Amino acid sequence: MDSDNHLIEIKINSYDELVNLICGKDEKNKHDLREDYVFRGLSNIEYELIPSSLRKNNLNQLNINEFIESDYKFKVPIEETEIKTNNLTYNPKHKSYDNTFIILFDKYGKPFLDKNSDYSAPKNKLQIEKELYILIKFLDYADKSGLKVNAKGFSRYLLHHKSNEPYDEYVDSDVLEIISLAQHYGLPTKALDWSYDYKVSLYFAVKDILVNSKSNDGVLWALNYKLIENQELNDPNYYVNLQIYRPEYNTNPNLNAQKGLFTYLERYVENYDEPLDKIISYELNQDLKDRPISSYYDSKITTIPTNITKNNNIFYKFIIPKEIKHEILKELYLDGYSEEYIFPGYDGVTKSVINRIKLNNLNNPITLKKNIILSVDWDINKVKSKEKLYEFINQDFEFEINKIFIYQNDEIIGYFRGNEIIKDSPKNLWDKFGRYSGLSKDKFDKLFNNSNCFAIRINDFNIFNYSIKLCNFKFEHKFYYIEDNNDLKFLLNFN
Known part of the structure; x- marks a missing residue:
């Protein structure tokens, strides 16, 4: 467990341990987080608390x-x-209300009228314009399609009244309702999704195991939203930038089922495009007098209320090892947190039917059988005539063997099935199968004296019509695993 007071990081070992930690029934945490915290699940530990509108591609x-x-x-x-x-x-007539002048930029921040200029638009101001632009497009297209969008004020006005002024910040509750809907359906916004229900967020932290066999460790974040919510305790000379908004549940069944809400930064200042936990950590280590000034609010801007200090527990970060994701998902399903609950409707039911089969396969994995190459000095005619039916070895395989390819005289000449490998004492194996091994008793004793011994029965013996010549292929031991050599895997791709 790593702790920096305001951010406590804990790597969990099981579903039960996580539940006890969140419910305050563990030595590492005695406070029930469900009372004051909201939760966010991320399937990859490398993902950060950055809103989708601020994330970057490769x-x-x-x-x-x-x-x-x-x-x-x-x-x-x-x-x-x-x-x-x-x-x-610039056009001197395009003067803004704060005595600045309007310059036109493309989406990358380059000025339209000065294509060869190295100047770039202030990224925070441009970001505001871009975010509002796609929100209004979302409203426009959804509205024309007859889809309900809970927008009646400022945003609907903008459909037909494009202002000559830049939008600065957009905090109208009307716009926030559009954000909540657009965010839910994949449009990038300035919002970070959270849930009052930690099991909902936990589902999103582990569900990738159903489609990604190489899943990474996940994270369940917990944010003490009560500290942010109680802003009446804040210094009136400072404006709290981190806002919390809960959309109307009655307009979105999925949001209702997921008990969703979101946080967002109202003003884009300083390091606004950093992860939220790092923004807050930076601020806690900074003198308040160094905070940026907002002319709009006639006060300085803080991310969180000034009464919050490093001694407050703001975040918990629970690391979820990839090895237990399937265990956690199984427990969530048993608790009713499957797709038909989280995504109400026929689509959720269909996903649940499919995903339960995938989860069952994870909990009861199909045993993968491997192929090996065995270097032999057999008299093949004795195998064909059934005089040789067993090969003795002293290696214990930790997996099931499918085919054993026979390597002789620099060629792979055939194979047999490895579906019967018998372990016993050397004496018992010799007594039972020695006469079918092609070995003398003296040679057998010399090879397996005081060592483990296994007898492989030669089943389904096949000789190729055309052998595979591998003149330069060298064995380190008597056995060679095909999985270690891509060329051989290709050459030996037999059914």
């Missing part, structure tokens, strides 16, 4: 850019001194 470009046309022009206010310093083209 090319270090914001994913939100994929939702915006290349020729769309965004209005961003720029100070006149900055415009002149960077030789930007």
Whole structure:
């Protein structure tokens, strides 16, 4: 367990341990987190608490850019001194309310009228414009399709009244309702989803095990939202930037089932595009007098209320090892947290039918059989005539053997099935099968004196019509595992 007071990190070992930790019934935590915390599940420990609109792809470009046309022009206010310093083209008539001037930029932040300029738009101001733009597009297309969107105010006005002014910040509750809906269906927004129900969030942290056999460790985050919610305790000279919003459940069955709410940063200042836990950690180590000033609110901006200190438990970070994801998902299913509950409707029921089969296969895995190559000096005619039916070995296999390919005189000449491997004392194995081994008693005793002994029965013996020549292939031991050599896997791809 790692603890930095405001962020406590715990790696769990089982579902029961996690439940006890959250319910305050473990030595590591005596406080029931369900009272004051909301939860967020991430399937990969490398994922961070960054809203979808601020996440980047492998090319270090914001994913939100994929939702915006290349020729769309965004209005961003720029100070006149900055415009002149960077030789930007501007229209003196396009003066904003705060005595800045409007410059048009593309979605990458390059000025439209100065294509060769190295100047880039202030990323926080451009980000605001991009986020609101795709939200209004979402409202527009959904509205025209007859889909209900709980929007009646500012955002609906913007459908037909494009302002000449930049939007600055958008905090209208009308817009927040659109965010909650758009976020749920995959549109990138400034919101981070949380749930009052830790088991719902836990489901999202482990469900990838059904489709990803190489799953990573997951994370269940817990945020003490009561500390943020009680803002009346905050210093009136500071504005709290981290906001919590719970949409109307009656308009979204999935949101209702998942007990969802979200957090968002109202103002994009300083390191707004960092993970939320790091933003808060940075602020707790900073003097309040160094916080940025908001002219809009005539106060300084803090991420969290000023009465919160490093001694407050703000976050819990529960690390979920990938090895126990299937165990946790099974327990969640038994508790009723399967797809028909989390995604109410026919689609959720269908997903549940399919995923329960996948989960059953994870809990009862099909045994994978392996192939090996066996270097032999047999008289093949004795095998064909049934004079030799057993091969003695001293290696204990930790897996089931499928086919044993026979390697002789620099060639793979055939195979037999390895579905009967018998372990016993050397004496008993010799007494039972020695006469069918092709070995003398003296040679057998010399090979297996005081060692484990196994007898492989030669079943379904087959000789290839054309042998596979492997003149340069060398064995380290008498056996060779095909899985260790891609070329051989290809050559020996027999049914």
